[in-house]
Amino acid sequence: MSLQYGGLTGNPPTAVGWPTYLVEEWVGMATVAQSQIMSMIAEGVFDRFRDLRAVVVEAGFSWLPAFLWRFDKNWKGLRREVPWVRRAPSEYVREHFRFTVGPADLQPGEPAALQHVIDDMWGADLLLFGSGYPHDVVARPRDAVPGHFSDPEVEQVMSGNARAFYRLDEPAGIGGRR
Numbered sequence: 001m002s003l004q005y006g007g008l009t010g011n012p013p014t015a016v017g018w019p020t021y022l023v024e025e026w027v028g029m030a031t032v033a034q035s036q037i038m039s040m041i042a043e044g045v046f047d048r049f050r051d052l053r054a055v056v057v058e059a060g061f062s063w064l065p066a067f068l069w070r071f072d073k074n075w076k077g078l079r080r081e082v083p084w085v086r087r088a089p090s091e092y093v094r095e096h097f098r099f100t101v102g103p104a105d106l107q108p109g110e111p112a113a114l115q116h117v118i119d120d121m122w123g124a125d126l127l128l129f130g131s132g133y134p135h136d137v138v139a140r141p142r143d144a145v146p147g148h149f150s151d152p153e154v155e156q157v158m159s160g161n162a163r164a165f166y167r168l169d170e171p172a173g174i175g176g177r178r
Contacts, residue, residue, distance in 0.1 A: 033059035100130025
């Protein structure tokens with residue numbers, strides 16, 4: 001499954017209602033993704049559906065380390081309220097979620113800052129290529145991947161992570177199911 005901000009459901013996407021300006025909408029995409037991730041974990045979705053996987057599309061990922069630190073910290077103190085959540089929230093994210101590389105939330109000229117964020121979130125393992133089509137399509141797919149990545153990391157983001165996440169290299173089971 002994928003989680004992507006957008007659509008008009010009749011319900012405002014933020015806690016304070018409908019965004020008035022595009023900047024509110026674009027910045028708010030990360031908080032909508034965070035709320036969805038938090039809800040799925042706190043409600044026990046992944047303990048009930050152990051094979052479910054979700055890709056967070058076009059919501060960035062630079063917020064992930066701080067979000068997981070806070071979620072893990074508060075879960076440790078309040079886990080009596082959600083006894084079905086058997087592991088730290090960050091473990092569920094690492095196992096069940098991936099994030100597209102666009103947008104990378106990178107300030108021009110600050111590749112070291114992005115590298116630090118990526119290192120805090122288990123390196124390139126959680127990232128998948130996403131062109132953003134039909135918006136802001138990159139001319140060359142390599143340009144969508146953080147520039148400091150090595151060739152093996154680029155290959156991992158461009159196809160390896162998706163193949164592993166969706167178990168495309170595993171033999172099909174009974175009835176052709178994976």
